[in-house]
Every structure is written in C-alpha cells, then in structure tokens.
Amino acid sequence: MTRVVFLLVPQLHLLDLAGPAQVFSTAADHGLDYAVSYVAAREDVTTAQGLPLRAATDWPDLGPADLLLVPGWRSPATAGGPRLTEAQAAQVVAHHERGGTVGSVCSGAFALGQAGLLAGRRCTTHHELQDELARRHPEAAVLRDRLFVVDDRVVTSAGIASGIDLALHLVAARHGPAAAARVARGMVVYARRSGDAAQDSAMLRHRSHLSDAVHHVQDLIDVRFAEPLRLADLAAAAGVSERTLTRRFVDATGMTPLRYQSVLRLERAEHLIAQGSPTESAARAVGFGDARMLRRLRAGAR
Incomplete structure (x- = not known):
C-alpha cells in the first residue's frame, strides 16, 4: 500500500x-x-x-x-x-x-x-x-x-x-x-511528460480519438509491446476483422497496429539508451531480436 x-x-x-x-x-x-x-x-x-x-x-x-x-x-x-x-x-x-x-x-x-x-x-x-x-x-x-x-x-x-x-x-x-496511460484515459486527459523526458509519450499522443475498439487494442499493445503480436489476435480481441481493425486503427492514429507497436518499442529503447543501456541490450529488452532493426528505426526517426 x-x-x-x-x-x-x-x-x-x-x-x-x-x-x-x-x-x-x-x-x-x-x-x-x-x-x-x-x-x-x-x-x-x-x-x-x-x-x-x-x-x-x-x-x-x-x-x-x-x-x-x-x-x-x-x-x-x-x-x-x-x-x-x-x-x-x-x-x-x-x-x-x-x-x-x-x-x-x-x-x-x-x-x-x-x-x-x-x-x-x-x-x-x-x-x-x-x-x-x-x-x-x-x-x-x-x-x-x-x-x-x-x-x-x-x-x-x-x-x-x-x-x-x-x-x-x-x-x-x-x-x-502503460499504467499511467490507462489512468490518463480514465480521466479523459491528454497527459504530457516533462523534465528530462519527452514532453509526451506515444502511448498518450495517439489517444485523442473515440474508437473503443482501437482503444482496446492500444491497451493490449501498451502492456505487451515487447512481445510478438499477431494482427489476427489483436483483431479477435477487438471483435472485428483484421482489415476492419487496420482501417479503424489508421483512421484513429495515423498508423497500423504493428507500426504503433514499433513506435512504442523505439520510444522505450531510446529511454533505456539514454539511461546508459547498450544499444544491443535495449533492443532485446523491447522485443527486437538484435540491434539491427532498432538502428534502422532510430535512423528513420531522425
């Protein structure tokens, strides 16, 4: 307590x-x-x-x-x-x-x-x-x-x-x-983060929409973003087809569910690297098999 x-x-x-x-x-x-x-x-x-x-x-x-x-x-x-x-x-x-x-x-x-x-x-x-x-x-x-x-x-x-x-x-x-994101969503606020961290997080930045199905899938991805996630499983959890989920997710957030997962992984990896973790360790901690994909994503984000 x-x-x-x-x-x-x-x-x-x-x-x-x-x-x-x-x-x-x-x-x-x-x-x-x-x-x-x-x-x-x-x-x-x-x-x-x-x-x-x-x-x-x-x-x-x-x-x-x-x-x-x-x-x-x-x-x-x-x-x-x-x-x-x-x-x-x-x-x-x-x-x-x-x-x-x-x-x-x-x-x-x-x-x-x-x-x-x-x-x-x-x-x-x-x-x-x-x-x-x-x-x-x-x-x-x-x-x-x-x-x-x-x-x-x-x-x-x-x-x-x-x-x-x-x-x-x-x-x-x-x-x-992820816990803070759930609280923010429950309060219907757009939360910002400050200090030495980024002023907002991807978990909160893409929540200003009204699609319950997409929010539900985001909740799942937020908690399990370091795990392999199949689009079919996410669609089943939302009770819609894969095509419908992808369309609704893109309409609501501007990206596909798996792209959203990659953004979360990249953001978390950047935080770990800023705290002193080697790139290879950070990549594995967020679910990448090795650092090559992480390096490509970091290069593309610059």
Missing part, C-alpha cells in the same frame, strides 16, 4: 488538490495500491474557490514508499510567505529524510522552500511566481518553462492543471507508462 498524503494549507486552490488526488484515486480504481488522505493544521480548511474542506489533524505513519504533496494556494502578494507550521515543516523534512518523496503543486513549492528542501536542488513553480521563488530561495535552481521537475525525491510542478501531469509521472515511474 502506497499512502499519498496531501498537506492542506488555507486558501489552497481546488484544482491543485483535486487534479493529482483524482490521478491516485483513479489509479486505485484500476487496481494499483494507493490510499489517499488529507492532513492540515486544523480540521476545517478554507479554499481559494470558497468551498470548505475537512481534513485530519493527525499524521499517518509514512514510510519511504509513500508520497507527501503540498497543493498551492491563492495569495499573489504573499505567495512566498511561511505557510507551514513548524511542526508541519518538520514532518515534511522527516518524510524526505526517511527516503520518502515530497512534492508540490504551484505555490506549494514555497512550502518546500520553507522546509529547506529546495536548497541545492532544481525546482519549478507557476510562471507568475518563478521570480519570487528564485528571490526568496537563491540557493535553489528555479527552472522555467517546465511542467514539473524531479530532483532527489523532491518534485515540483508549475501549477494548477500541471499537478495532473506530475501525478501521472509519479504513477508511470512506479508502475510503468
């Missing part, structure tokens, strides 16, 4: 909270082992949008596998001011020191700065607050034009809807991109 704890501060933005909370809740609906909870200094929490919230005041026991996230708040003139109590700041630091991951959405980055977790780390926040964050925390490297930044189990995001991107990234990092 992975606990995801949201630390709520007064005047928080609803979407800063609701977006990532929905990601982890949807992930749990898909069978991933997440439990979401909310803590605050007081039980009643005001929001920037006027909807009152109720949170626990007692902290759950957190382990290294658990996540602690701080949503942002509305207060442009005092965004950088202290928002956490001393006890809350200590809890944030203690969780990170135990090996846990700590994250923020939008101005929540200032809370991580208050806790001393931005010193010597790369981070980001909403574009309207980046100058203020850099001024208040000169020891941090504030990166601009990023949806989110990951640095030594401290993850910060640009704000508002980008909290969804951050949460999907965390799901992908723990369970793989």
Whole structure:
C-alpha cells in the first residue's frame, strides 16, 4: 500500500488538490495500491474557490514508499510567505529524510522552500511566481518553462492543471507508462511528460480519438509491446476483422497496429539508451531480436 498524503494549507486552490488526488484515486480504481488522505493544521480548511474542506489533524505513519504533496494556494502578494507550521515543516523534512518523496503543486513549492528542501536542488513553480521563488530561495535552481521537475525525491510542478501531469509521472515511474496511460484515459486527459523526458509519450499522443475498439487494442499493445503480436489476435480481441481493425486503427492514429507497436518499442529503447543501456541490450529488452532493426528505426526517426 502506497499512502499519498496531501498537506492542506488555507486558501489552497481546488484544482491543485483535486487534479493529482483524482490521478491516485483513479489509479486505485484500476487496481494499483494507493490510499489517499488529507492532513492540515486544523480540521476545517478554507479554499481559494470558497468551498470548505475537512481534513485530519493527525499524521499517518509514512514510510519511504509513500508520497507527501503540498497543493498551492491563492495569495499573489504573499505567495512566498511561511505557510507551514513548524511542526508541519518538520514532518515534511522527516518524510524526505526517511527516503520518502515530497512534492508540490504551484505555490506549494514555497512550502518546500520553507522546509529547506529546495536548497541545492532544481525546482519549478507557476510562471507568475518563478521570480519570487528564485528571490526568496537563491540557493535553489528555479527552472522555467517546465511542467514539473524531479530532483532527489523532491518534485515540483508549475501549477494548477500541471499537478495532473506530475501525478501521472509519479504513477508511470512506479508502475510503468502503460499504467499511467490507462489512468490518463480514465480521466479523459491528454497527459504530457516533462523534465528530462519527452514532453509526451506515444502511448498518450495517439489517444485523442473515440474508437473503443482501437482503444482496446492500444491497451493490449501498451502492456505487451515487447512481445510478438499477431494482427489476427489483436483483431479477435477487438471483435472485428483484421482489415476492419487496420482501417479503424489508421483512421484513429495515423498508423497500423504493428507500426504503433514499433513506435512504442523505439520510444522505450531510446529511454533505456539514454539511461546508459547498450544499444544491443535495449533492443532485446523491447522485443527486437538484435540491434539491427532498432538502428534502422532510430535512423528513420531522425
């Protein structure tokens, strides 16, 4: 069980909270082992949008596998001011020191700065607050034009809807991109990936269509792209003929099912190579018999 704890501060933005909370809740609906909870200094929490919230005041026991996230708040003139109590700041630091991951959405980055977790780390926040964050925390490297930044189990995001991107990234990092793609599809969002990775993935880039049969086949390919897949088997799973599946797949994605599989293999192989894997090892890991086909695909993609 992975606990995801949201630390709520007064005047928080609803979407800063609701977006990532929905990601982890949807992930749990898909069978991933997440439990979401909310803590605050007081039980009643005001929001920037006027909807009152109720949170626990007692902290759950957190382990290294658990996540602690701080949503942002509305207060442009005092965004950088202290928002956490001393006890809350200590809890944030203690969780990170135990090996846990700590994250923020939008101005929540200032809370991580208050806790001393931005010193010597790369981070980001909403574009309207980046100058203020850099001024208040000169020891941090504030990166601009990023949806989110990951640095030594401290993850910060640009704000508002980008909290969804951050949460999907965390799901992908723990369970793989196919799991994140299923969650994104369940939420009907077009997810983007940022930081050092590509800003979008093939699994998500070709999902903006309404064909249930094609989505179903994509689900199968996403999970089994490293295996040999027969068009006849994919068509049977979709309940259509091979010709019908190919036509619908091309209409929906611009490519055939097997071409889609090759794109997924290439994207995963590029990631492995970027992480230091030899080309031959990366080729075999994604289902190619040797590196020759991978080299041809890489050359054709350039």
